[in-house]
Amino acid sequence: MTDQFFDDLARGEDLLQKIAIAASGCLYSLVHRIDGSVAFTYISPYVQEIYELTVEAVMADANLVLKQIHPDDIADCIATVEQSRETLQTLSREHRIITPSGKLKWIQASFRAERLSHQETAWYGMALDVTSQKVTSQKQAEADKFRLSFDHANIGMCLVDLQGNFLQVNEKMCQIFGYSSLEMNRMNVATLAIPEDNLISQEFIQGAVEAHKDSVIFEKRYRHKLGHIIYGEVSSSLVRDNEGNPLYFISQVQDITNRKLHERELLKAHDVIAQNNIELEERVSQRTADLQKRQEALSQNERILRRYFEQHIVGMAMTSPNKGWINVNDRLCEILGYPFAELQELTWDKITYPDDLAIDLDHFNRVMSGEIEGYEIDKRFIHKHGQIIYTNLSVQGHRKPDGSIDFFVVLMQDISDRKQAELALQESQNFLQQIADASPHIIYIYDLQEQRNIYVNREIGTILGYRPAEIQAMGSAFFAMLMHPDDLQNIQTEYELLARATDGKVYDCEYRMRNTQGEWRWLYSRHSVFSRDAEGRVKYTIGSAQDTAY
Incomplete structure (x- = not known):
């Protein structure tokens, strides 16, 4: 054995780390005998952690594990095992189990079948407990729904800490007060309020934290960024943790300035007409100025978005529901090798690597049907000159008022270098394994x-x-x-x-x-x-x- 061999094997430490990670699951060998019975010929001690069974019990009766499979998942599990028996391919699937203590767990099983003598079949595999990942995924989905509702609400919404500092605001909130979200996240509610009305929020915060008066609706005056006063109707609630400790406030703010002004006008109906005309002219002038500023802000935002689109950092495109290219930047043309004029004559499915088309179409159709709003995948394209391009694709659908898709926004990153490095690493690891086996x-x-x-x-x-x-x-x-x-x-x-x-x-x-x-x-x-x-x-x-x- 040469020193070079040991140097090469040492560089395979990543492979050995993967073996160590695999050890956190339950490794097993299961045999289906000719008489129809099944038995484990090996199972690792991790069976106790996942299935709440001892190695000795499982080795004595394999059905103790198999009977834990959730009734709704049994048919799919059987179909996957039969497919493995027929193809002898390595397969992986997720299913649920119910443990002896009544816990519901998600299991990810990966296994490979091997035909033995006398028409018997053996499976070698590993079972991982992925329950926490499933729970995290579900919580993330709930958080995303809340985020969408928060961001797109047609009423001002914000999160405020116990000292009155803004933690998060939505777009409507920014429109009401005239500040950007970045500016507001650096402000305190007392900064926006008219000094005479500051006590309203202070009393609510103190009462909610100390006296558990967790919800309240009140009216309050604020100062707009442009200087004018805004009347707000605020509905605020204190959010507590599981132990009842106060965390933060979630508030809804509705601009009732017009309503308040109208009430004031009714009270001042006895004032002279001339005075009313002067006030009306001032309000019209102010509104005209506001509209002009908003229009200028919109124009500025459009220019900023256009400059971002034209940056050479990442490929960007707008595509149609018919898979056509509406608009692309230079970076995307560079990645795919096509000028924009030629891309307009193609659809993106025509230059997708065939093996990657099905998964992309599946996500695409789910967005079209309204099941999801966007997706991110690694996907291969065929370059104009024939070579395969590995990309990371982020796609977001934009809908019309009726809910149908208007267009898609696509971000594309060329990850070919990273993929080639991964493939080279895998080849190196396989080489080390072949040396060890030989x-x-x-x-x-x-x-x-x-x-x-x-x-x-x-x-x-x-x-x-x-x-x-x-x-x-x-x-x-x-x-x-x-x-x-x-x-x-x-x-x-x-x-x-x-x-x-x-x-x-x-x-x-x-x-x-x-x-x-x-x-x-x-x-x-x-x-x-x-x-x-x-x-x-x-x-x-x-x-x-x-x-x-x-």
Whole structure:
């Protein structure tokens, strides 16, 4: 075994980390026998964490696991298993289980089938508990719905902390007061209010926090950014956590300025007509000025959006419900290799890599039907010159008042370099695995702290007759089960030396191991430090062992 081999294997640390991550799931081997019965030939101890069952119980009765599958998911699970049996492909699916304690869990199962003799079939796979990810996804969906309602409400809405500082405001709120969201998020409610009305909010905040008067509706005067007074009708509620501790206020603000002014006008109906005309002229003038400023702001926003569209940072496009290109920027043309004039003669599905078209069309149709508003996927396009372009695609639909799609806004990033790097890394990892599998020696990685093998190549089967999974299943009992009693103390001393070893130093030793036939085989091992933990202690050692009889 050359030093170069160990250098190459060390660079495969990422592969070994993936193996460690996989160990957080339940690894198993399941056999369907010719008489129709099923049995686990191996299952990892993580079965206790997921299925609330011991390894011994599951090995004795595989149905203890299978009976936990949710009734609504059984048919799909059976169909997937049958598909695996027929195609022998690696498959993955998610399903629900109900544990003995009554917990509902989401399980992601990945497995591969192998045909055995006598028409029997074996499945090798891993089950992961993805319940937390499912819950997080559902909470995110609820948060997105709230965000959409908040942002697009036709009434001013805001979140305010216990000191009266704005935490978040919607667009309508900005329109009411004339400030941008960035400006308002730096302000306090007292900054907007007329000084004489500040006490209203202070009394509500104090009463809500101290006296649990959590909801109130009141009227209050504010100063617009342009200087004029706004009358607001405020509906505010205090949000508390599960323990009842106050967190923040959520408020709705409706501009009732016109209503208030109208009430004032009715009260002043006895005033002279001339005075009313003067006030009317002032209001018309003010409104005209407001409209002019809004128009200028809209024009400025349009110019800003146009400059952003023309930036060369990311590909941008507007596409039609018929998949045509309405408008694109130069960066998108550069990514795909087509000038805009040629793209107008094409639809995006015609230049999509065939294997990626189905998933894109599925998301596209879901937006068209109103099920979702947008999506983000990694997708391949075919460049004008024929090469494959890897992209990250973010698509957002914009609808007409009747709810139908008007157009799509598309952001496209060229991630070809990243994808090529990922493919190269995968090839490197596969190369390292092939080297390990082709070695005539046993290659192993040993967790010195947990005293168990975390990796061993297939040569263990040639020399001792055990499969790698069987060795890993022995855990910390590996040496006690297989090593000659007279050699146990020596190997313990050897690993105590390794725990204090410096990086790069190689240790060797000889010892006897019992094979599956009960015979003692003399092995010669060379091993050294592979990696350390955050405190600098030796975590893993790597080594090779050869049968001294050859």
